[in-house]
Amino acid sequence: MDLDGDTLLLELINTTPVENGVPTDALQDDDAAAAWTRARGGSGAAEELALVREVRTVLQDVVRGEAQPDRLAGYLRGAAMVPVPQSGKLEWRLEAPPSRELAVRAVLAWYELEESRPGRLRSCGNPECRLFLIDRSHANRAQWCSMAVCGNRMKARRHYERRKRQPQARATG
Numbered sequence: 001m002d003l004d005g006d007t008l009l010l011e012l013i014n015t016t017p018v019e020n021g022v023p024t025d026a027l028q029d030d031d032a033a034a035a036w037t038r039a040r041g042g043s044g045a046a047e048e049l050a051l052v053r054e055v056r057t058v059l060q061d062v063v064r065g066e067a068q069p070d071r072l073a074g075y076l077r078g079a080a081m082v083p084v085p086q087s088g089k090l091e092w093r094l095e096a097p098p099s100r101e102l103a104v105r106a107v108l109a110w111y112e113l114e115e116s117r118p119g120r121l122r123s124c125g126n127p128e129c130r131l132f133l134i135d136r137s138h139a140n141r142a143q144w145c146s147m148a149v150c151g152n153r154m155k156a157r158r159h160y161e162r163r164k165r166q167p168q169a170r171a172t173g
């Protein structure tokens with residue numbers, strides 16, 4: 001399965017959602033993690049799982065601004081883009097040690113995103129949500145991982161807080 005880089009990157013850093021107020025990790029269990037990587041072109045080998053989990057944490061920290069992007073450089077070790085001429089066109093194929101390929105693809109996707117669409121990958125605006133989003137809107141003002149979930153929840157909360165403040169404002173003013 002040839003997943004595009006954006007999707008792989010976003011799916012990877014979104015494997016630690018908060019569910020019913022509890023932080024979860026979709027890659028914590030080895031079998032679940034192996035199924036996850038296999039569904040994305042990986043092998044499910046132990047070495048691969050360890051690397052995928054590790055690069056996920058670094059990517060999350062980098063996107064949150066808590067780590068320097070330099071931390072990602074090491075994950076590209078051993079990777080090369082190989083030109084493959086095909087029907088008069090040139091395509092580039094990634095070559096990397098099998099256990100490193102998924103991590104390499106995720107890191108390459110991050111660099112590609114930062115270069116072509118800087119700032120578009122960001123944390124969800126709901127402070128209780130640990131998901132990330134890629135803003136593909138023209139206005140570049142998307143704040144929520146999902147309008148249906150966090151967007152509506154945060155709007156409802158703001159509405160509630162406004163209403164809560166109003167009687168007080170009348171009493172003191």
Ligand SMILES: [Zn+2]
Nearest residue numbers: 124129145150
């Ligand atoms: Zn969210």
